[in-house]
Amino acid sequence: MKKWLQEKLSCPECLHQESRLELEIQTEQADDVIEGQLTCTICGRGYPIHKGIAILLPEKSLPILTESKGYNSNGMLSSYLWSHYCDLLHDPDATDAYKVWSSCFRNTDGCALDIGCSVGRLSFELTRTHANVIGMDTSISFIRKARELMNQKQLQFDMIIEGQITEKQSIVFDNGWNYGNVDFIVADALALPFPQNTFSTVASVNILEKVPDPIKHLVGVNRVLDDQNAMFVFSDPFSWDEAFVDPEHWLSGQTEGRYACRGLETMGRLFAGEDGIFDPPLKVTAKQDVSWKIRKTENLWEHIHSQMMIGER
Numbered sequence: 001m002k003k004w005l006q007e008k009l010s011c012p013e014c015l016h017q018e019s020r021l022e023l024e025i026q027t028e029q030a031d032d033v034i035e036g037q038l039t040c041t042i043c044g045r046g047y048p049i050h051k052g053i054a055i056l057l058p059e060k061s062l063p064i065l066t067e068s069k070g071y072n073s074n075g076m077l078s079s080y081l082w083s084h085y086c087d088l089l090h091d092p093d094a095t096d097a098y099k100v101w102s103s104c105f106r107n108t109d110g111c112a113l114d115i116g117c118s119v120g121r122l123s124f125e126l127t128r129t130h131a132n133v134i135g136m137d138t139s140i141s142f143i144r145k146a147r148e149l150m151n152q153k154q155l156q157f158d159m160i161i162e163g164q165i166t167e168k169q170s171i172v173f174d175n176g177w178n179y180g181n182v183d184f185i186v187a188d189a190l191a192l193p194f195p196q197n198t199f200s201t202v203a204s205v206n207i208l209e210k211v212p213d214p215i216k217h218l219v220g221v222n223r224v225l226d227d228q229n230a231m232f233v234f235s236d237p238f239s240w241d242e243a244f245v246d247p248e249h250w251l252s253g254q255t256e257g258r259y260a261c262r263g264l265e266t267m268g269r270l271f272a273g274e275d276g277i278f279d280p281p282l283k284v285t286a287k288q289d290v291s292w293k294i295r296k297t298e299n300l301w302e303h304i305h306s307q308m309m310i311g312e313r
Helices: 003-008 059-066 074-085 097-102 121-126 140-152 214-224 263-271
Strands: 021-029 032-040 046-050 053-056 111-115 132-137 154-162 165-172 182-187 201-205 231-236 283-297 300-312
Touching: 003 021, 003 032, 003 132, 003 182, 032 053, 053 140, 074 140, 074 154, 074 165, 074 283, 097 121, 097 283, 097 300, 111 121, 111 214, 121 132, 121 140, 121 182, 121 201, 132 140, 140 154, 140 182, 154 283, 201 214, 231 263, 263 283, 263 300
Parallel strands: 053 182, 111 132, 111 201, 132 182, 201 231
Antiparallel strands: 021 032, 032 046, 046 053, 154 165, 231 300, 283 300
16 A cells, blocks of 8 residues: 555544544555554554555455455456456457546546546556546455556456466556556445545446445545535446345336436436535536446457446536
């Protein structure tokens, strides 16, 4: 964990008190804390830093760390590495999704937050326009790889072809990313471990449909987003699945009630201030469908149309 990150953090168990965290360093390398602990000054809970990764999960989210399937599996890592960096690998099946999302960013001296950063592409793109960038995800496998890319400035991975057959992929990054201004942590999208008004830009890309309480997620975004001169980069396919979100929490796609509508309609209402979710409200400055792919094997793909909406204050 880079030392500059400490001043941006607060305890995820004490969100309303916005407790600062004291840093204890056991081993360090230059500006990076390799082993240590962050401790809440109010509740006293400690958050470990292990092999450079700060784990800032609330107690209820800790079981995520021990899951060996899902987003922590080797197959998922291969899929998302291809998805994030396929255009840089000059793959003929590549999309320009990350170029489209990152084209919305504007130059600022502020800090950016990439929620659900996965293996880090959008976070790296944000370093072109922001003084500091924090990428966060619940997958320790994704965060470990993102920090590896940050430190080595190159990508190497075994892309799954079929079963246990893989193909080596590699690229040395040479595209103007500021690696000193980005860091990655393990954290929960429903318990953002930051004080209010910390970020001039927050990105939530393809996350809303995956969190158990989408409204709580958006309330958290509003809390950490600055009240002025701020941007929320939102994108989601609204492909609601009962395995992730109980239908009573879906924000669109219902057949009756206030959310018997499409996703962008709901987000437009919420951006405009409905229910006080975004306060101050956000002015919609752009809308666009973004084509995105996840490559699972040579013959198995997910083709996704993510609907982007940019809100600004």
